[in-house]
Amino acid sequence: MPPTSRPLRKLGFLTIGLFDGDDPRQGHETTLEIIELGERLGFDSAWVRHRHLQYGISSPVAVLAAASQRTRRIELGTAVIPLGWENPLRLAEDLATVDVLSGGRLNPGVSVGPPMHYDQVKDALYPDTADAEEFGYERVRRLLDLVRGKSASDFSGVEGFEVFSDRVQPHSPGLGRRLWYGGGSVSSAAWAGEHGMNFLTSSVVKAEGPDDTRDFAEIQLSHVRAFRAAHPDGEAARVSQGLVVIPTDSASPEQRAKYEEFAAKRLPRTRSPQGPARLLFAPDLVGTSEEIAERLHAHAAFREVDEVAFALPFTFEHEDYVQILTDTATKLGPALGWRPAVAG
Template identity: 80%
Template sequence: MSESRPLRRLGFLTIGLFDGDDPRPGHESTLSIIQLGEQLGFDSAWVRHRHLQYGISSPVAVLAAASQRTSRIELGTAVIPLGWENPLRLAEDLATVDMLTGGRLNPGVSVGPPMHWDTVKEALYPDTADAEDFSYERVRRLLRYVRGEQATSVAGVEGIEVFSDRVQPYSPGLGRRMWYGGASLRSAQWAGENGMNFLTSSVVKAEVPDEDADFARIQLSHVRTFRQHHPDGDRARVSQGLVVIPTDSASTDQRDKYQAYARSRLPRTARPQGPARMLFAPDLVGPSAELAERLEQHAAFREIDEVAFALPFTFDHDDYVQILTDIATRLGPALGWMRGN
C-alpha cells in the first residue's frame, strides 16, 4: 500500500436546502456557512445544484453573492448539469462571477439528459427537445467559450456598438479551474483527455458486472485513469467528496442524529444499485482521530491531496457549524492539512 499524500486543500460541499414557503433563510444560511468556512481557513466551499427541488437551483447566482461576503476562499459548483444549460450563456455567467471573485471560481459540470427528462423536456426545450445534444460535446462547447476561443465571426465596430468574437468578460485563468464530476471510467478518461480537473464523490459506477463491490478500489481506478490521460499526469487535480462527519464537539443528541443518519443510508452501500450499478460509499461518522485512520486506509484517498467533504442534506445550521469547526480544527490537521498552506 502506497503512503498517503498529506492533505493539501480542505473543502466542503453543501446542498443549500430551503423552505419552499420561505426560501430566503435557507439561502442566507448557505451564505453564512460559506463565510464560516472562510473564517475557519477552508480552502474551498462548493454548492450542489438542484432543479425543481428545494436546494440551490442557481449556484452561480449564490456564489456571486458569496463572492461579496468573502475574500479568500475558492467557490465551486458540484456540479452544474449541463443538460439544463446553454453553454455560451453559462460561459458568460461563469466568467462574470469569476471576475467578481477575483479568480476564485471553480465550476464543476456534468452531462447527460436532465433528470426526469420525459416530464420536464416540454418546459425546458419545447421546440428543440429532440435535437438537444447531451453528450460530452456540450462540455466541449462550454470549455471553448470559457477558454476564450471564437464564438462568432462578428467582431469590431458597428455604428456606436462594439462587438467581440469571444465571450465577454474573458477571465484568463478560469479555463484551468474547470472541473468534471464523474462516476465512471469513461468520464475519468474524458476529463483527463480534455485537460479538466476531476471531481469524484461518494458515488461510483461498478461497471464490470462481476466485480467486487469495493468502493475505494473502484474510485482509485477512476483517479488513476484520469491522471493517465491528463497532460499533467500525477499532478492533475482530483478532489474527493465523501460524507465525513466528525463528532468531537458534538452534543449527545447530535451524535445520535448523525449515527442514525449514517445507519439509514448504509444498506445502499452493500451492493451496486439499479440498472446503472451505482455504488455508494458509507458515510463516515466518529471522532476525528478515528476518521483520519479510516481515511488513510481508503485506497483512493491515499492518492489525492484535495477534498470537498459533503455536508449531509438534512441537518440543521448548528449541526453544520459544529461539523465544519471540527473538520477545520481537528480532522484536517490530523490528515496533514495546514491552514493557509
C-alpha cells in the first residue's frame, strides 16, 4: 500500500439529519445521538448538512447548539450553510453564541450562490429586495469581517441604562480562524485561501474546462493546491475532504447488499460531467476498511490532506450509521494512520 504524504490527523463525519415530517423531533434526536456516538468513538469532528424546505436540518446552528450541551470534546461543523438564505450580521451573532456555548468547538462552513429554486422562494425570503440581493463572495466577506470583530455599527457606548457595542456580541476571538468555505472550483478555492479561510472539498467538483479530461481526484487536487497557494499559511492551510465512505467490516449481509446497491445506482453520474455546471461526482467507496484505505491512499487529493469528514449516505437507517461510524473509527481510521481522540 503506497503511503500518504500527510498522516491523517483529524477524522470527522457528516450527516444530513433526515426526519419524518410527521414526527420531526425523533429525527433531530437521532442526529444528536449520532453526534454523541461520534464523540464516544473518538472522532475529531461531526458536521451537519443544511437543507431548506426539505426534510433535513434547516437550522444547523440550532442543532449544534443542542449538540454542544451534550458533548464535551468533539468539534461541531456545518457543511455547509448557503449564505444566500442568511443575513451575515444575524448569522455572525448566532455562530458566536454557539461557539461560546461549545467552548470554542464550532467550525462553520459556508457557501455562496442564489438559494435553490430562487424564483419559487424569493417572495417569501426577500419580498422587498429579491432583485437587489447579492449572492457572491461579498456576502462571505461581510460574514468574515463581522465574526472577526470589525465594526457593525458607528455607535457604541451608554444610552440610558443600556450599553451598546459597535461589533457583534458575543465576540469569540478564535472563531474567525475556524470559518470554512465549501467550494468546488479553482476560483472558489483560491478566494478562500486569499481570505484566510479553511477549505472544505466534497464529493462534487466542477470540470471547468471544455476539454478537461482529468478524473475527479486530479481536479480536486488542483483545488487543494490552488487554495494553499493563495493562503497565507501555505502548505499548513487546513483542508478537509468529504467523500462518501462506507466500510463494511461488521456489516450484515443485508447491509452490505444495501450499501452496494446504493453506490451502484449513483455510479453512472461519476463517469462524465453532469448538467450545465459540468459537475463531476466522486464514486462512493464501499468495502472493507482495508480495501477503502488502499483506494484512498491511491487518491491524488487524499494524499495531500490530513483532515477528512466522510459523508454518511442520506437515506440509511440509524443502525446502519452506527455500524458505519463504528467501523470507521475502529477499523478504517487506524488503517489510515489515525488515532482516536482522548475523551475528556
